[in-house]
Amino acid sequence: MATSLPYHEPGIVTILIQTSFLLLLNAANFVLDHSVYCGLLGQIFVGVAWGTPGAKWLSAEAEEVVVQLGYLGLLLLVYEGGLSTSLGALRANLWLSSCVAITGISLPMGLSFVLQKLSDATPLQAFAAGAALCSTSLGTTFTVLRSTGLITSRLGIVLTSAAMMDDVVGLVMVQIISNLGLSGDEISAVTIVRPLLVSVAFAVCAPLVCVFMVKPCTLWLNSWRTKHPLGHVNQLFNKRGTPWVIHTSILVGCIAGSTYAGTSNLFAAYIAGAAISWWDSEVSHPTNEKTASETSPPVQNQASGQSETDTAMISEHTVSEPKRPDTSGMATFERYYLQPLERILKPFFFVSDFV
Template identity: 35%
Template sequence: MAAPFLQYHEPGIIDILILVSFFTFLWISEYASNKIIRAGIIGPIAVGIIYGQPLANILHHDWQETFLYLGYIGLVLIIFEGGLSTRLDLLKANFGLSLIAAATGVLCPIGFSYLLLYLGFGYGAVETFIIGAALSATSLGTTFAVIAGASKSVDLSQTRVGAVLISAAVMDDVSGLVMSSVIHQLGTLSSGGDANLGWLIGRPIVASAAMAILTPVLTKWVFAPLFRSWVEHHFAKLDHLSNISLMIVVLCAFISIASFAGTSILFGAFLAGTFLTYLPSKHPSGPFVVLSREQGEREKDKSPTFVHTFELYCFDAQTYVLAPLFFASIGFAIPFLDLWSGRAIWRGAVYTLLMLVAKFLVGVCIPISSAVTRAPASGSSECAGVQEKSALSRSVRSAALPPALLLGMAMVARGEIGLLIVEIGYNNTSYVSADGFITAIWAILLNTIIGPIAVGLLVKLRGEQIAKGAWGLVPGPEPELSAGSDAALTEARMEEARK
């Protein structure tokens, strides 16, 4: 009879050395791939391929399954952090243009996939849709890392083009996550399950739309007023402890609602982050309006922000353990040896180029928007000559070219979401063939390498020009001021600067 507890055994030295070497190579490979090719996720994926079943199979099978679960928690935290750090003011101001860019970034890859995979290579219609959906995603994490690492003097995430980029990438990922839920549900049909096709496809879409609409409405009119009136002033007593408790409750609530409603829990994680971002009062006297984490921890009536708490409790674990484990777990599932047949290489290369063009077309939104914005001004003067109009048109195109290139190339990296979608399609349904899976893997990996390299070079050469142009830096939102509060805020800032 088995003992009603886990019997403790000292781990063997071989197992300990394997685990130590695995995590060491995860960290080294991420650093090296980020420095060399500006795509930090490629290194951990390569380590996962080597240590997992695709090649050496050094890790025990149960270890790989455990790392898969831990890695998925890392992915949830990546998406949650993205929601916490989103500039809602920039997202709102550029929503229309971002929506057009996102639609272009979704429709072009899927449409081009049907032209090549369905008509050219003879893949099935559903298989083509799944692969196209995977290539419609954009790696938000890779985009942030490239922009932050390539420019030391200018934070391009605070520029107008950066806002459009981040918003469009988030929308593409959300649509990709919704499609991944649909694809996951299609596995029920492909396995012979008795289910309604319309309900399987419609449920994730309806659930996602409902959560996307109800979350900001309820946050603004119900939860934020209640939190600001009755709760937030008590948070200053316990600082980070109060914050992390609420963050855990909110995150678990959102991902649970998303799961039971039928949409992706990753979408729920992003909404949880934006929900917490909007909750606190923006008034200078509000507990969460602080100039630094130290001020929130030091002053009695102030509290660190949720971002500060995430940095304290979660950032290191996410950066050095959970996120690398997620990318390594993707490597566990890549059939590495099957990638190297002649047929797989040439099909993967052709599809890679087509998918690069499909996402690069998103950048066209920038010059079109610039031309439309400038058109009324140039047409209002009856005395303007043809040469003057032509010079103005050339000036507009010239100023819009670097931001357009930045937006287009930054959307190219597919990364984690693309790999996740195609893995779901291949492992959970019978629609995606091994040949189609290999073709998609080639395109995702190569685009995730090419995009960051191109963005890094462009930011180094034209980063300052982009930051100072019409699509450049946008000042952060000021706190809500009342009579006499602006002087108090200025005094607080001067005091913080002196310290």
């Protein structure tokens, strides 16, 4: 067994295939996105042409890498959807989203059992067909809504939250089908209850942690930073990379915790983005502006002709420090993740099902 992976320079054919693959993925997305708001169709067609169903120009190892990187793109797409979510609009439309999610699950499941006799299928096959039909492609949902500018609208909020509910239920159905395929007719109660309970725990505990732990700690930290503007803590939080470290830690922690707990990591990525969006909008943060009396010593008025009105106007002026970089979740995402997601990870996600 080799102790290390030897380095071999790829051949010119491999270089040309992979270069054309990446370039055409982005070119097709640009053309179709600006014409019919559906650039993902072009990326799917390129994946079919270059991958196993088509010309089979991509090797099996390259296809595996595309699938793995594509799933990272899906996680970032869902995380971005959470960052774009308005918590007030989500609460206001929660009942409507639940109705949409229930309809999207119950209607395909019921239809699959109604048509069971026409196809001479077994109940397990009908259940599997219904589970496949009721699952929602979160990446497609977020991409289409964002390309059309509807992701922050009421329609976008309802569809994205309903899609997240479908994803949790779909995870339970997949585990049920997998267990039935392995054990015949027996279904463990843990298979059904565990993903649901963990998902509910994430949905309930995340707001509680934000309100009763994150918010008080943030307010205390902001007070400390205001009292010690030249301290090491304030300088650390003013650095451009600090929000990226914090946000990435939250995202990775939620994904890892949800996966080990037994629920959907896409649901956890959405919660991480929504929590950061709440922190940006609902928690007060220190500003850059200070009054003239705080930033400079008072200047005695020695000019006999200066009026009291001029003195009052000068005292009301504010002196601003150099502007800090935008540390919001969406700004940090656009600064560090948007370009890799748009150019590589998202195209890989849409072609990953067809290579």
